[in-house]
Amino acid sequence: MEAKDVNYCVILAGGIGSRLWPVSRKELPKQFLDWFGTGRTLLQQTYDRFRKIIDAKHIFIVTNEHYADLVREQLPDVAQDRILKEPIRRNTLPSVAWATTCISHLCPHGNVIVSPADQLILEENNFDNDVLKGLDFVGHSDCLLTMGVKPTRPDTGYGYIQAHENMEEGAFARVKSFTEKPALDFARVFMESGEFYWNTGLYLYNVRTMMKAIHDLVPDYRDSLTEAIDAIDEDDFCRVPAHFDTLPNLSLDYSILEKSENVYVQVCDFGWADLGSWCSLHNDTQHDRQDNVLLNTEALLYNSEGNVICLPKGRIAVIDGLKGFVVAEKGDVLMICPKDDSAALRRMMTDAQMKLGEEFI
Numbered sequence: 001m002e003a004k005d006v007n008y009c010v011i012l013a014g015g016i017g018s019r020l021w022p023v024s025r026k027e028l029p030k031q032f033l034d035w036f037g038t039g040r041t042l043l044q045q046t047y048d049r050f051r052k053i054i055d056a057k058h059i060f061i062v063t064n065e066h067y068a069d070l071v072r073e074q075l076p077d078v079a080q081d082r083i084l085k086e087p088i089r090r091n092t093l094p095s096v097a098w099a100t101t102c103i104s105h106l107c108p109h110g111n112v113i114v115s116p117a118d119q120l121i122l123e124e125n126n127f128d129n130d131v132l133k134g135l136d137f138v139g140h141s142d143c144l145l146t147m148g149v150k151p152t153r154p155d156t157g158y159g160y161i162q163a164h165e166n167m168e169e170g171a172f173a174r175v176k177s178f179t180e181k182p183a184l185d186f187a188r189v190f191m192e193s194g195e196f197y198w199n200t201g202l203y204l205y206n207v208r209t210m211m212k213a214i215h216d217l218v219p220d221y222r223d224s225l226t227e228a229i230d231a232i233d234e235d236d237f238c239r240v241p242a243h244f245d246t247l248p249n250l251s252l253d254y255s256i257l258e259k260s261e262n263v264y265v266q267v268c269d270f271g272w273a274d275l276g277s278w279c280s281l282h283n284d285t286q287h288d289r290q291d292n293v294l295l296n297t298e299a300l301l302y303n304s305e306g307n308v309i310c311l312p313k314g315r316i317a318v319i320d321g322l323k324g325f326v327v328a329e330k331g332d333v334l335m336i337c338p339k340d341d342s343a344a345l346r347r348m349m350t351d352a353q354m355k356l357g358e359e360f361i
Contacts, residue, residue, distance in 0.1 A: 008054065010060045019345065020275075021335070022352075023329075031118045050115070088245050093256065109207060111135040111138050113131060115201075119202075119275065120272070123270040134147065135204055139206055141206075144262060145263075148161045148163075148199060153283070155187060163175060163176060172266050197267060199253075278328070295309065301320075304321060307325050312329060349361060
């Protein structure tokens with residue numbers, strides 16, 4: 001059997017992208033948007049990326065049931081039984097456990113990569129090679145694997161992985177520690193040490209290894225996984241497991257990776273960015289000469305620098321004297337907010353929800 005035949009991909013596409021409000025909204029989250037005017041949304045780009053190296057029948061999309069129609073509309077080639085529809089919004093472990101259970105029914109020894117639907121990958125050839133190399137590694141090792149990239153700045157918005165030794169690109173090493181979104185001083189130390197890598201949120205494993213890890217480390221999932229495997233129906237393959245909404249709402253990082261001793265990191269270099277916030281969009285996308293980022297937007301800017309501008313098609317921004325702000329408009333909301341002030345953004349979104357109503361979120 002060829003390696004490609006035993007490789008699977010799980011794309012997580014159920015979030016609402018609240019840190020990119022008001023453009024990312026509950027009704028149309030960021031993964032379903034075309035941010036850069038390419039003609040493809042983030043979800044479509046993610047699917048396209050994996051479709052080149054993994055059989056389309058082996059790609060699963062996990063999303064909230066509210067977004068199932070959007071997934072079908074944007075990915076018409078994906079079979080219905082490859083779209084796993086969660087009845088409630090959950091963290092990553094329930095999603096991964098369900099998808100892995102489905103894959104175990106098809107291929108008990110399959111190799112899996114889990115990917116968010118909202119990442120930017122600039123060097124796709126390098127990405128393809130690294131993914132295939134990582135899948136081969138977990139196929140021959142009883143371990144869990146995360147992909148890390150060398151930090152280019154002391155970013156406080158990313159998670160960090162510490163390896164047991166400094167590594168060259170393409171190497172594998174045992175993970176020593178995980179740190180989620182450190183303070184700026186720690187981020188500087190991490191970057192300067194050479195031992196730490198940004199956590200891309202790309203995870204690879206063999207089905208048997210992950211199922212054992214969940215069974216051993218998350219007791220509340222043991223019976224549910226067994227019941228889910230026994231209940232799989234060939235005629236309704238993607239049916240949500242019984243009691244799915246009662247599973248503890250845990251992250252894969254915290255409940256599995258940080259508690260396992262057999263976790264490795266693969267050092268990669270494929271032009272990665274997590275498009276999780278306005279600040280990350282500014283840091284990791286193309287700038288003009290004044291350090292402004294125009295996201296598929298027309299604008300006339302004067303004496304302005306370090307801004308992110310995102311307006312609907314047909315709207316033009318004319319701005320003078322603005323520095324370090326986000327100017328974003330979607331539908332009935334125009335937001336102008338300091339780019340680096342995530343607390344202000346959360347406050348504004350909460351106020352809009354409480355004072356104006358759910359339809360503004």
